Amino acid sequence: MIDTARPAAHEPHPTARRSPRPPTEPLPAAARRRRRDGCRRAAAGDLLGVAAWASAAVAVALWLASPGSHAVSGLGGWLTDAGIVAGLVATDLVLVMLVLAARVPLLDRVFGQDTAIAVHRSLGKPVLYLLLAHGALLTLGYGTASGSGPVAETVSLFSTPDVPLAYLGLGLFLVVVVSSVVAVRRHLPYEVWHVVHLLSYAAVLVALPHMLSAGSVLGQGTWQRVYWIAAYVVALGLVALYRFAVPLVVTLRHRIRVVAVEPIAPGVVSVHLSGRDLDRLGVRGGQYGVWRFWSATTWWHAHPVSFSAVPGTDRARITVRELGAGSARLARLRPGTAVSLEGPYGLFTDVARTAPYLALVASGIGITPVRALLEDTDLRPGEATVLLRGTDASQQYLWQETAELAAATGTTLYAMVGHRARSRASWATEEDLRRGVTLLSVFPRLLESDLYVCGPQAWSDLVVREARLAGVPEHRIHQERFGS
Incomplete structure (x- = not known):
């Protein structure tokens, strides 16, 4: 009632x-x-959305402007060119996915991190389909042009040094996408899913040699090559900066430690934290952080948990409900345990x-x-x-x-x-x-x-x-x- x-x-x-x-x-x-602030955020969001899709259009436009891209001859040529376009769009969207998952402060202020991750996940299946189309169309195109057939052409392609790496990257990305399907993820422990999801970075890295050795598509001295190298540097640089460097600086600067763990209900505890200048974290009420507690049983598990009170100068608090083995271990944290923090994140403010x-x-x-x-x-x-x-x-x-x-x-x-x-x-x-x-x-x-x-x-x-x-x-x- x-x-x-x-x-x-x-x-x-x-x-x-x-x-x-x-x-x-x-x-x-x-x-x-x-x-007024809402209108500005909406306009910024629209601009960022346009920029993301425009990046794929630029990738295709640069290829169309390159010498030989219009020299289409027969069915094999059409299939090959379609495969190239699919690969270019897919690779560009993979880099967009990395940027969305990099926890960039600008994206968090405009969309909120939860929305950015939702868009990141929504791109997974389309990118996978484009990558599969890329491989299939190129194989069919080359095989049709040479008259060798798809099986013989696949064997021939594997003799090229970078192609096995490209297939390995495709396989890793397939594992990541399948593990993210709701029906599959529901049966995976969070720790297993998180490790599998990290394979997306490996997929991008192992496919890089294939991208940079793609003959006339990314030839030496072309604007396409400059574009793709810049895109990789920006995407991977943002991941390195905001997923690793900034959280390390925050952790070292604020020196957060567990003060006490207070049971407040069955399966629910408040973790009281101390630190230095915690009010300078810039936390707004409603935001969350990604917490890592450096004890023997918890160091390998990151926990996205909201602040349950606005931090003061030297104190903060989160309140956690036991939802699995990882969160259950937090009830056994000892005072003095060191804590790493990524964030704060979120527009629930x-x-x-x-x-x-x-x-x-x-x-x-x-x-x-x-x-x-x-x-x-x-x-x-x-x-x-x-x-x-x-x-x-x-x-x-x-x-x-x-x-x-x-x-x-x-x-x-x-x-x-x-x-x-x-x-x-x-x-x-x-x-x-x-x-x-x-x-x-x-x-x-x-x-x-x-x-x-x-x-x-x-x-x-x-x-x-x-x-x-x-x-x-x-x-x-x-x-x-x-x-x-």
């Missing part, structure tokens, strides 16, 4: 008791500023707001970014409404802290406790469905609000679906998903 949230059975974090920052500008002015009002919906461990977002947002009485959802009393993680923050800012807070309805697909309980509870009844100003939703994917998808049907614009829906 919908009711005022009850306090959870654990002590609030110290930051929950501090007074929120006073609002610095009138509500209409703040809304106009947010709309006040920065992404464009509307005058704020609607926050959280289920289970999804409370962590919502609680931090509420803490970090300048709010006037009545500006925000929060709905917390839990199956039972054991899932009321950080509810007491959230209730205190809501009371301090004049935020309306509701709680919904109980199993989801079985009579039809809904994010609400059966009792609330009978009472006619909807998003619009909980959030009367929903159409004037930015909606932030965090929780298990199936549940949060239902909340987002109802919001869309109610007429909430897509750019005002901000969704962060957690495993079930």
Whole structure:
């Protein structure tokens, strides 16, 4: 049922008791500023999207402009040229995928890291199909032109030094794409999937000799060769910089250590951290980091976990629910354990707001970014409404802290406790469905609000679906998903 949230059975974090920052500008002015910022982000996103697809067009255009690219003779020539185009587009999109996965701050500020990774994954299958078409069309084209047939031509191609490496790269990429299929990934331990996914870097590297030895396509002294070398340098350079160099600098600069591990519910712990100048990390409420804990049982597993409180000068906190063997080991961390951090990442923050009002919906461990977002947002009485959802009393993680923050800012807070309805697909309980509870009844100003939703994917998808049907614009829906 919908009711005022009850306090959870654990002590609030110290930051929950501090007074929120006073609002610095009138509500209409703040809304106009947010709309302007949103328009700028949308324009930047459109430009980056155009640039990504234009890079593939440039690759093909440079080939078309090269000597001999128009000298098509017979069916074999057409097949060969089609294979070349497929390979060029596929390789360019592979490099785009690497950039999307490099955790570049500009992309995170414009799209959010979760959106960048979603696009990265969506390109996997098209790239694989293009690579398979590249190999098949070239083999058929060469075989047709020489009259040798595809089998004999394949054997002949393997006598070329770079072709076996190209096939190895294709095989590695195939393994990566197959492991990312939802039905397959669901049965793989995260650690295994993560190691397999790293093969994408190996696939790019082993295919590089084939790219640079592709005869007239990438001949010495051509603009094509300059383009591809520059594209490889930029893509791999961004990966090296933002996946390795910057996190190393952050880790050495801030010297983060585990202070204590606090159980707050069955299977849920808060990891309290200390460090130097942690407020200079630039964390916004709602963001997450990728954490690596340097103990004997956890050093090889990186954990993407939201901050459950905005860091202070020398303290930070994350709250983790046990979702597998890796996260379960965090409950056994010892004080003093060194910690590496990549981030902060994510647009699940006040920065992404464009509307005058704020609607926050959280289920289970999804409370962590919502609680931090509420803490970090300048709010006037009545500006925000929060709905917390839990199956039972054991899932009321950080509810007491959230209730205190809501009371301090004049935020309306509701709680919904109980199993989801079985009579039809809904994010609400059966009792609330009978009472006619909807998003619009909980959030009367929903159409004037930015909606932030965090929780298990199936549940949060239902909340987002109802919001869309109610007429909430897509750019005002901000969704962060957690495993079930």
